[in-house]
Amino acid sequence: MDKTGFTHLLPNKDSCHDCFKKEQCLAKQLTISDVEGLSALISKNIKYRCGDYIYRQGDTSENIFIVKSGATKSLINSVEGNELVIGFHFAGEVLGFDAIDTNIHASSVLALDNSIICGFSRQLLDRLCTTDATFQKELIARFSHEIVRDYQLLILINKKTAEQRVAIFLLELLVRMGSSRGQVIHLNLVMSRADIASYLGLVPETVSRVLSKFERMGMLVVKKKKLQIVNDQLLVKYSNNQPLQKLPEPNAMEGNAIPLALLY
Amino acid sequence: MDKTGFTHLLPNKDSCHDCFKKEQCLAKQLTISDVEGLSALISKNIKYRCGDYIYRQGDTSENIFIVKSGATKSLINSVEGNELVIGFHFAGEVLGFDAIDTNIHASSVLALDNSIICGFSRQLLDRLCTTDATFQKELIARFSHEIVRDYQLLILINKKTAEQRVAIFLLELLVRMGSSRGQVIHLNLVMSRADIASYLGLVPETVSRVLSKFERMGMLVVKKKKLQIVNDQLLVKYSNNQPLQKLPEPNAMEGNAIPLALLY
DNA sequence: CGACTGTTTGAGACGCCTCAACAGATGTGG
DNA sequence: CCACATCTGTTGAGGCGTCTCAAACAGTCG
Known part of the structure; x- marks a missing residue:
């Protein structure tokens, strides 16, 4: 204003x-x-x-x-x-x-x-x-x-699903921010959920849901605009639309991260 | 091949x-x-x-x-x-x-x-x-x-619905083909339904359905790849997502064109 | 403190996709 | 010439993913 x-x-x-x-x-x-x-x-x-x-x-x-x-x-x-x-x-x-x-x-x-x-x-x-x-x-x-x-x-x-779009978006950000891969990476999103959504052809709610799901999967930790990418390999798999097994329902996990070993 | x-x-x-x-x-x-x-x-x-x-x-x-x-x-x-x-x-x-x-x-x-x-x-x-x-x-x-x-x-x-996309696509073609507006125009689509669909982010079936609907609305006549644009004003309205009234069901009209007067 | 913005989560609706069947046009070979 | 295959386009039924709408919460600012 x-x-x-x-x-x-x-x-x-x-x-x-x-x-x-x-x-x-x-x-x-x-x-x-x-x-x-x-x-x-x-x-x-x-x-x-x-x-x-x-x-x-x-x-x-x-x-x-x-x-x-x-x-x-x-x-x-x-x-x-x-x-x-x-x-x-x-x-x-x-x-x-x-x-x-x-x-x-x-x-x-x-x-x-x-x-x-x-x-x-x-x-x-x-x-x-x-x-x-x-x-x-x-x-x-x-x-x-x-x-x-x-x-x-x-x-x-x-041609991509909402999950693919968000995954690709995050990987793209990692590259452009010049982060090295294969370790825990801190990513500072400068843009709002609404900005990301608009860019990806989604609505903010969908972006939020996908990020929450990725967090439950143990791929990353969401804290407002600060992201910790815990498992970028999984992110790559999701960007190719190759989830490895049926996903647990949100309420089934009570918000806890899935042991990573289960995913491979 | x-x-x-x-x-x-x-x-x-x-x-x-x-x-x-x-x-x-x-x-x-x-x-x-x-x-x-x-x-x-x-x-x-x-x-x-x-x-x-x-x-x-x-x-x-x-x-x-x-x-x-x-x-x-x-x-x-x-x-x-x-x-x-x-x-x-x-x-x-x-x-x-x-x-x-x-x-x-x-x-x-x-x-x-x-x-x-x-x-x-x-x-x-x-x-x-x-x-x-x-x-x-x-x-x-x-x-x-x-x-x-x-x-x-x-x-x-x-950000556009399937109907908007097709309408915009047709209007764009009219402009690029250099046709004058406001009269019956013959448009020769050189590309297949699949090409149009891919370009517009849809599937061929959806393009086909939209074209059929536009034909029932009296906007155009579809004959394979030959189109007659009968009412380009209506096409413009659809491109802005402003359909004027509830559409009749496909079977209600038995494929006949709607009297244009009903639409205004 | 309340107002406001941004985010998260849920429930339900709806638009488009998927799958399937069919028609019409085109081409091929006997 | 017809039988057959192939390809494109049309139409229908059903499913799914995302949007819409709504509510609650957190963080920020005045």
Whole structure:
């Protein structure tokens, strides 16, 4: 409510050369040298608070954005008014590809957490495109990557059960958070159940039920937005829709975790 | 069966300048002059027969393709083996964007009909990207467009009823086929019920049922793959999930169309 | 403290899928 | 030419998974 669009734009005092995310930057070469002073066209380190919009559907596109820290979600408002979450974005990921064609954003993006985001002006984009073949390839590669990602999301929503969707979602988060596998992993969900549900084509109640079931199965421990992944192998099996045996009824286990040995 | 990948590659005898689709071409400027002889890098007028693959998921990407006539579908095979139709492509549309990043196609494309397709080598793509700002902008615009299209498909599959999906699908086809509205329109579905179903996240039986219902409502006449759209306004209403009154039971009408006056 | 939001859990409804039977079109071979 | 198989599309009956609706609870904020 009180947070709508409130942002702090810091002066460009930080050089790209010192950026702690320069390895993943769209324009890596600017981080090596900046002979033409192009990095002045970058609005660095814009801080957003949880709930702030980075841009809104329908806005004129001024920048491409790169998430340096924090997390965001992107969503579309359909004509009926309900909103659909189409993605979550973490450090190193690029925002704003949906507006390059029409110059108008087809989706909104807002911060799920306090986030630092780097703004990359359209002017700079055009300039680098024409002068810098490396940048160009990188840009096109990211476009292509985005399309492939959308394809996967389509499969996810089209053909998977609720349990598969949640399992896949969690595994995907594990990968993107860079966690190592095969041990107890703490996963901090920055998004709400409603966000997850919308993203997966479900309702919040269903997401909640599935997480509860996974907890009863001994796959994970749910504590609000903190998850402990106890058995990611089982999660993988569920993501492939291969539950190993008939599941116990909720009331049959009284909320206790099943001995893992029983499941193999 | 006997059609797998059988294609005819004609010599490059046709100039881009004479191409009947040059207005929609990705590289319009080649159609004006070809000073550098770049159009020799284009494999023109490759003919595909119904069922031929243009490329397969996993193939190394050699070309970008532009549909000159006919129709194609693109699909992904998921790990479980079932295939998912993710799009249909008609004259003027570009194929192969999914492989620019990895150089490996993430989807397959095959002809739904006898089709003529123009192959645009990756080499030429790279060359034009670096030398031609207009081409570059056009390419990026088409990428962006593809992403927005995927978003819309996500909404379609995520939040719509079966009837909405079919109605939206038909209206979309009407637009892309360039038909004028407000009169009886003949629509030739080149794809099977199974293709439509897969694309819309349904099963063929459901598509068939919805089409039958629409026919009973007096919205259209179904004759195999030939559709007559009788009342597209009603189709629009159904696409917004606003059926006007309780529907009559199938057996109540004995297959006769409802007098349209009853519906308003 | 109450108001509010987000989450969990349960009971019931409903939409779409599954399975099955059948019709029509198409192709094949004798 | 017909008999037969195959494939696509249609229609029906029943089941299941997810949604809807409702209630209760926890956590947060004023």
